[in-house]
Amino acid sequence: MLADLLQNTLDGLAQGATYALLALGFTLIFGVLRRANLSYGAAIMFGAYCATWASLRFQSGLLVLALVTIAGAVLAGAYVERLCFAPHNARGLRPGNAAIASMVASFALWMQFEEIVTLWMPQHLYAFPALYEGAALDIGTLTLGGPLTLRVESLITLACATAICAALWLILYRTRFGLAVRAVIDEPGAAGLSGINVSWVLIRVFALASAIGGLAGYLVVATHGQVTPMLGMWSTLKGMLAMMIGGLGSLPGAIVGGLVLGLVEAHTQWFLGPQSRDLVSYLLLFVLLAVHPAGLWPRSKPVET
Amino acid sequence: MTTSVLLEIQDLVTSYGKIEALKGVSLTVEEGSITCLLGPNGAGKTTLMMSTAGILEPRRGSIRFAGQDIAGKAPHTIVAAGVALVPENRLVFPRMSVIENMQAGAYQRNDTAEIASDIERMFTRFPRLRERSAQEAGTLSGGEQQMLAVARALMSRPKLLLMDEPSLGLAPLIVAEIFSIITELNKDGATIFLVEQNAHMALKVASHFYLMEQGRVTFSGDPGSLAEDEVIKRAYLGSARP
Secondary structure: OHHHHHHHHHHHHHHHHHHHHHHHHHHHHHHHHOOOOOOHHHHHHHHHHHHHHHHHHHOOOHHHHHHHHHHHHHHHHHHHHHHHHOHHHOOOOOHHHHHHHHHHHHHHHHHHHHHHHHHHOOOOOEEOOOOOOOOOEEOHHHHOOOOOEEOHHHHHHHHHHHHHHHHHHHHHHHOHHHHHHHHHHHOHHHHHHOOOOHHHHHHHHHHHHHHHHHHHHHHHHHHHOEEOOHHHHHHHHHHHHHHHHHOOOOHHHHHHHHHHHHHHHHHHHHHHOHHHHHHHHHHHHHHHHHHOOOOOOOOOOOOOO | OOOOEEEEEEEEEEEEOOEEEEEEEEEEEEOOOEEEEEOOOOOOHHHHHHHHHOOOOOOEEEEEEOOEEOOOOOHHHHHHHOEEEEOOOOOOOOOOEHHHHHHHHOOOOOOHHHHHHHHHHHHHHOHHHHHOOOOEHHHOOHHHHHHHHHHHHHOOOOOEEEEEOOOOOOOHHHHHHHHHHHHHHHHOOOEEEEEOOOHHHHHHHOOEEEEEEOOEEEEEEOOOOOOHHHHHHHHHHOOOOO
16 A cells, blocks of 8 residues: 555656646746747647657667757747747737737647648657666665565656756746846836847747757657657646646746646546546646635735835 | 937827827937926826837837937837836836846846946945845835836936836825936936926926827926926816817
8 A cells, every 4th residue: 555655656756747847838938928828739749750750760869859859849839939929929919819819829730730740640659769678676675575666767757857947947047048038927018128128038938948848748758658649739738737736827836736736647547547537637626726726836926015 | 518319209109009199299308308298197198108118119200319210119129229218107027136127127238247336336326225135026115116117227228218107106205205316317417208297396307398188299398488387287187178
């Protein structure tokens, strides 16, 4: 029983780490634009297909595949930003209308990405080179006297997620670019007045968010060893779910939300079966939104004077 | 001493949809002056400020600043040209510290050492900001936020400082302090173009003023060229139209 609990917690944390990365990318875009980018997951899927193609064509190594996934996602993300979000930041359009237009346009591009990859690589499923071929590490027999295994893939995922969180923090709080990003998140009207080129910041944030999403996408497909067009929908849903559980627009919330979602899924799957996994996570979101809509770790509110 | 025109706005039209908020505004701001724009609510004063700073795109007309046309340029380009706006309601970055707000104001500059010494200068001018330097700007009082907004705008080393209702919502004592800061800045060489509801205070510091009503400039003169109670009447109520 204890070993099961520990095992689920360990697996849940690793899965949650990828959710946290997906949610971080989502939150960054939402933070600077205050708009939902529905083709976020589709851009990640596009990156994963670029890597799949590279793997089939050139038998590229793991690191190259990771970089190709990230590059593909960044490219697709920049395409989405230019097409769906940049035009509507033009002065003169009412913010409410602009937000709806951007969201619907990004939905259209999601469909476009799905069509592109299915025409390009028409099989329903492609194998993807595994992140690690060997067996899982047994860390339980010595310490607990029972079976407790740690997959090397999980270890790599957790390490990558931790490194990304640290790097993101350094970028946001220790660089000139980070200062501009935080200014745009805080008070977009005043950012331009301070001399910050807001549209320049937006496209870079999009690229950064897509890169983080691309890495998450790579870790997911390399852990599962397969790619399908469903990856787009899956990434968007998990990222959004984790972002909303953690608290809309909050970066620490994205991390907390991702980890909580991973843990809840792992435990539910073990104790209630795989059918109830998604049911329980959506129920969690529902209860949270009804009881505490700000999320688990909400964005700090400035004190009003 | 000859004065030169720093800002020249000609026949400026800015509209929200079909509604023209500015219906052909022309005015000039002379270098070294405190020029004041008065007028009732809805006259288009804030629209004029936002058009000059590049937040709104004018439909027609020109805005010449120090010889170059800045009408329709992006806000950051206009900051780079040397115009900084202290916006209505201050709009400080609430979750960033006081120092970070000032660093953001210097975003167009690359001279790190000079930026640091300018921040030090701001702290000397606004001692209360020094006490709160590490505090989040959202936790400051209204008067402190106004001072921070001014300091942030000054960090870009503007040739022209636009101020949109700096006294809005502040206690009388703080308003007096803000106006004495405006006079000091002007003495130190800054050209200031000021929108004010508080006509009495504005006329005390201004070297020239304009009255705006319903999207047009209806009067231009030096303080004293029109009786103060007449200015105040027209600034608050607008003039009766024939």
